[in-house]
Structures are given as C-alpha cells and as structure tokens.
Amino acid sequence: MSPPRKTPLHSVHEELGATFTEFAGWHMPLRYTGDTAEHNAVRESAGLFDLTHMGEIRISGPQAGEALDYALLTHASAIKVGRARYTMICDASGGVLDDLIVYRTGEHEYMVVANAANAAVVSSELSERVRGFDAQHNDVSENYALIAVQGPRAVDILAPLTTTNLDEVRYFAGYESRVAGCEVLLARTGYTGEDGFELFVATEDAPVVWRALSDSGADHDLRPAGLSCRDTLRLESGMPLHGHELSTELTPFHANLGRVVKLDKPGDFVGRKALAEVAENPPERTLVGLRGSERRAPRHGYRVLDQEGAEVGTVTSGAPSPTLGHPIAMAYVDHSVGEPGTTLQVDIRGRSAVVEVVELPFYRRNR
Amino acid sequence: MAPEGTRYTREHEWVSPTGRDTVRIGITDYAQQQLGDVVFVDLPQVGERLTESATIGEVESTKSVSDLYAPVAGEVVARNELLDDRPELVNTQPYGDGWMVELRLDDSGALENLLDEAAYRTVLEQG
Numbered sequence: 158m159s160p161p162r163k164t165p166l167h168s169v170h171e172e173l174g175a176t177f178t179e180f181a182g183w184h185m186p187l188r189y190t191g192d193t194a195e196h197n198a199v200r201e202s203a204g205l206f207d208l209t210h211m212g213e214i215r216i217s218g219p220q221a222g223e224a225l226d227y228a229l230l231t232h233a234s235a236i237k238v239g240r241a242r243y244t245m246i247c248d249a250s251g252g253v254l255d256d257l258i259v260y261r262t263g264e265h266e267y268m269v270v271a272n273a274a275n276a277a278v279v280s281s282e283l284s285e286r287v288r289g290f291d292a293q294h295n296d297v298s299e300n301y302a303l304i305a306v307q308g309p310r311a312v313d314i315l316a317p318l319t320t321t322n323l324d325e326v327r328y329f330a331g332y333e334s335r336v337a338g339c340e341v342l343l344a345r346t347g348y349t350g351e352d353g354f355e356l357f358v359a360t361e362d363a364p365v366v367w368r369a370l371s372d373s374g375a376d377h378d379l380r381p382a383g384l385s386c387r388d389t390l391r392l393e394s395g396m397p398l399h400g401h402e403l404s405t406e407l408t409p410f411h412a413n414l415g416r417v418v419k420l421d422k423p424g425d426f427v428g429r430k431a432l433a434e435v436a437e438n439p440p441e442r443t444l445v446g447l448r449g450s451e452r453r454a455p456r457h458g459y460r461v462l463d464q465e466g467a468e469v470g471t472v473t474s475g476a477p478s479p480t481l482g483h484p485i486a487m488a489y490v491d492h493s494v495g496e497p498g499t500t501l502q503v504d505i506r507g508r509s510a511v512v513e514v515v516e517l518p519f520y521r522r523n524r
Numbered sequence: 525m526a527p528e529g530t531r532y533t534r535e536h537e538w539v540s541p542t543g544r545d546t547v548r549i550g551i552t553d554y555a556q557q558q559l560g561d562v563v564f565v566d567l568p569q570v571g572e573r574l575t576e577s578a579t580i581g582e583v584e585s586t587k588s589v590s591d592l593y594a595p596v597a598g599e600v601v602a603r604n605e606l607l608d609d610r611p612e613l614v615n616t617q618p619y620g621d622g623w624m625v626e627l628r629l630d631d632s633g634a635l636e637n638l639l640d641e642a643a644y645r646t647v648l649e650q651g
Contacts, residue, residue, distance in 0.1 A: 176558070192560040
C-alpha cells in the first residue's frame with residue numbers, strides 16, 4: 158500500500174486546524190471546527206469543500222458520445238454541450254460499479270466524475286469500453302483539484318470572482334470559465350441538496366481559487382466544510398452513496414433510480430439485457446426512508462424488523478439529522494412494509510428502536 | 525488539559541482521582557475530536573457494579589457511535605446528568621463538565637495499571 162495522498166490544499170487545511178481522515182487512499186479533511194456547525198452553514202449560508210479525491214476521466218474524439226452511450230446508462234450523445242447528467246456505470250449483470258456525473262464539455266469531449274473509492278475501477282472500465290470507438294480515454298484525476306462551494310449564498314460568493322453570469326448557469330450545467338484568474342470547469346452541481354457550484358481547477362491553481370472563495374465568503378458566513386458533514390448533508394437529501402445504497406450486488410432499480418436506466422436510447426450498452434429484465438420484474442426489496450423517534454440512530458448494516466420482530470430489511474445509512482433534530486436512515490426493506498407511515502423497528506446494537514417509514518428525501522430546500 | 529494525576533487507557537478514556545477510592549471517568553480530547561459532535565451519551569445508572577473492560581455505555585456523534593468501557597472495576601456513585609441535555613459538553617470540556625461517571629473503586633490501587641500522561645502521549649504519537 159502506498160501512503161495516503163495529500164491534496165494540493167493540504168497545508169491550507171492544516172492552517173485551518175482540520176481533523177483529517179484517510180479515505181480511498183487520500184488524506185482528506187474530516188472536519189474543521191464541528192460537523193454540526195459545518196452542516197448548518199451549508200444549509201443556511203455556505204460551505205467550502207475540497208473534493209480533490211474524486212476521479213476525473215476525459216473521453217474525447219469524434220465518437221466520444223457513442224462510446225459513452227455504450228459505457229454508461231445515460232444517453233450521453235444526446236447531452237447538450239455545457240450540460241451534465243447524473244448517471245451510473247454498470248457491469249454486464251446490471252450491478253452498479255459507481256454513480257457518476259458526466260459533463261459534456263465540447264462537441265467531442267466529455268468529463269466523467271467518479272467517486273474516489275471507485276475512481277480506479279471506473280477509469281479502467283472506461284478505458285476498456287471505449288475500444289472500438291473513435292475516442293480516447295484519458296484519466297486526468299492527477300491534473301485536477303475539485304473545490305465545491307455549496308449553500309444558499311454560493312452565488313453571492315462566487316459571482317464577484319468570475320466573468321460568467323451565474324444567473325445563466327442552470328442546475329446541472331457546466332462551462333469552461335475563469336475564477337480568480339484561473340481556468341476552471343465551473344459546474345452547478347453538488348452532493349448536499351443545496352444550490353452550489355463545483356469547480357474543477359488545475360492542481361497548481363487550487364490554493365489560489367480556495368483562498369479567493371474563502372475571502373469572498375467572509376461576508377457571507379462561508380465555512381470550510383469536511384467530509385463528515387458532506388455525508389449527513391447527502392443523507393438528509395436522500396442521495397445514495399456507493400457502498401451503502403448502491404453496490405455491484407444491486408441494480409439502479411433497487412435504489413428506486415430506474416429513471417437513470419435509458420433503455421430507450423439507441424444501440425447496446427453494458428448491462429442492457431440484465432437491466433431490461435429487472436425493469437420487468439421489480440426487486441423484492443425497496444429503498445425507503447426511516448424516521449427515528451429516539452435519540453439513538455440506526456447505522457449502516459443494522460437489521461430492520463417488523464412489529465413482531467421478524468427481519469424485513471437492512472439499514473444502508475443512518476445518522477442523527479442535524480437539520481431535522483431526529484435520527485434518519487435509509488434502508489432496503491420488503492415491499493410489504495415499504496409504505497410511508499408503516500411502523501417498524503431497528504435493532505440498534507441489541508436494543509430495538511421504533512422507526513417510521515417516510516418519503517425520501519428527508520429534506521428539500523426551498524427554491 | 526486533564527488535572528495532574530489523571531490516568532488514561534488505550535481506548536482513549538481518562539480516569540481522575542476525586543477521593544481516596546473514588547474516580548471520575550471521561551473520554552479524552554483526542555477521542556472527542558475523532559468522534560465529532562456528540563449528540564447522545566448513554567451512561568450506566570448509579571449503583572451499577574462495573575467489571576473492568578465491560579461495555580458500560582455509548583457515545584454517539586453525527587458521524588459514528590463508540591462504546592464506553594469501564595477502565596477499572598467499581599460501583600457507579602454518580603453519572604453526569606448534564607450530558608442528558610447538553611451532550612456537546614463532551615466536545616467543549618472533555619476533562620471538565622463533559623465527564624461521564626464517578627466510580628468507587630473495588631481496588632484503590634487499580635489506577636497504577638493504567639497509562640500515565642507520558643505513556644498515553646506515546647500511544648497517540650504512534651497512531
């Protein structure tokens with residue numbers, strides 16, 4: 158094992174007094190001051206994240222779109238230049254290798270962004286899958302840092318630093334732009350349930366862009382925010398995390414994300430046959446939200462029981478919700494107990510706690 | 525910092541004498557930093573008898589949950605009721621108002637077996 162890698166912002170995080178964690182081979186800031194304060198800042202003002210551990214893979218060439226149509230679930234060649242899609246990469250049996258965002262950055266150019274833990278797998282799969290197409294695969298993860306500014310004040314913080322008119326950048330749009338004088342891919346995407354931007358910047362420019370955002374955010378209650386609050390933010394927003402709600406053992410249909418499977422796009426794609434079958438035969442278990450009434454939170458892997466104590470499912474993620482003030486969890490449960498309003502129990506380390514099935518997401522921002 | 529004479533465990537708990545045979549127990553500053561914001565502390569009841577190394581409670585944060593162990597054997601003579609409503613005291617004053625329980629020791633010499641400050645520092649440095 159090689160030692161964990163440091164992002165180009167490592168010394169900035171150290172100056173800020175960050176607590177670090179090792180995640181997917183990287184030293185990443187877990188938190189700076191406190192998880193709850195950082196979580197609340199993103200909900201109420203804004204948070205600044207270093208997400209350099211994410212993987213970036215560029216696919217380019219005359220058949221880049223067709224190659225991605227074959228490699229991914231989305232209809233990539235139909236994405237307009239400057240737009241992005243949430244999608245997944247599956248294996249032949251329909252299992253989810255990772256969930257992704259794909260940005261069409263040019264007529265013949267796309268950028269695929271993968272989770273850190275799966276970046277190597279996604280990159281090698283894409284490299285295999287583009288063969289036979291007139292397209293090149295280029296893993297550019299080393300070249301990019303990723304900085305996100307997320308929260309209701311994100312526009313106010315970013316606007317003074319860029320010539321791009323942010324009012325014209327729609328949700329899930331991404332353009333080449335300049336921020337603080339540096340070239341960036343500026344995208345209105347995120348993983349927090351709030352408005353916000355993700356900036357792909359050259360590794361050497363990362364400290365300049367971070368400090369510019371940090372300075373601009375000083376009047377807007379911007380806080381540096383670590384990976385710990387990123388997890389509670391995405392959980393409240395009902396967003397899946399690979400390794401929890403998504404895995405190679407499950408298809409998108411299991412996670413109620415059948416909408417990402419574009420069975421009507423032209424041509425074959427990896428997993429099509431298996432996914433078409435699952436589409437016709439809904440899985441036995443369904444992904445639901447659980448609301449706890451006690452203080453102890455259901456956590457990943459805990460058993461879900463019905464009122465008689467029979468096992469009916471498994472928790473995939475759970476935490477005390479900072480925004481809502483009670484425990485929340487996502488879980489796979491039998492369809493028969495998946496209706497909102499159903500009372501269930503979770504075995505929390507040997508003691509059962511009453512939970513109620515609720516609609517996802519737990520939290521939705523006011524637009 | 526913890527008062528002089530405080531002892532530590534490899535599980536990142538501290539034990540501090542409050543009388544001839546009584547001690548106060550909490551988690552260390554390092555432990556609270558690793559946990560993140562504490563939202564719930566589950567403590568044993570007064571009168572409970574604890575055997576050494578037994579699981580006696582839980583400390584839950586937004587990020588994770590960790591067990592609380594009895595660093596020494598004894599009887600619970602007090603539990604920190606403040607933590608029921610203000611669990612964040614574990615973060616802000618881990619060696620002060622964030623204490624967890626007080627024990628009457630079965631063996632008043634039991635602290636000798638625990639780590640002193642220098643030894644605990646070494647544990648932290650070795651990761």
